[in-house]
Amino acid sequence: MLIETTFKQGSFYTELYHIIPENHILKRIDSAISLSFVNELLADRYCKNFGRPAKEPEMMMRIQFLKYLYTISDEQLLQDLTVNLAYKWFVGLNPEDPLPEKSLLTKFRT
Known part of the structure; x- marks a missing residue:
């Protein structure tokens, strides 16, 4: 089941992201490339109501x-x-958010 999430939700700890310099390579990549098309492109791979x-x-x-x-x-x-x-920050997680399982990375690639 695919649940849409908001990028970098309002967490108290997101203030920590202000220490990342504006010229950091990941901030420059994020401003130059939009990956928002991926959710729409892969929408048919996920069930919206079950799982x-x-x-x-x-x-x-x-x-x-x-x-x-x-x-x-x-x-x-x-x-x-x-x-x-x-x-x-680049991935879109709050500092306290859990990370995906290692096996999920392999499943996503396939």
Whole structure:
């Protein structure tokens, strides 16, 4: 079941994102490239009414983009996502939000 989420919801901890410099590579990429088409493109792959809530496809694509950009493994990427605020900001998660399971990254790629 696909549930649409709001990008970077109003969490108290999102104030931490202000320490990411405006010229950071991920902020520059985010302003230059829109990945909003991914949700619409993959909408037929998700059931809207049944099943467990799915992670948003755009978020998963952004995670895959990080993996490609930094050429790191799924395990390393998830470890980095827990501590790197720029990664979490780029993916669209609040600092306190849980990360997807490692196996979900593989399933999304297939």
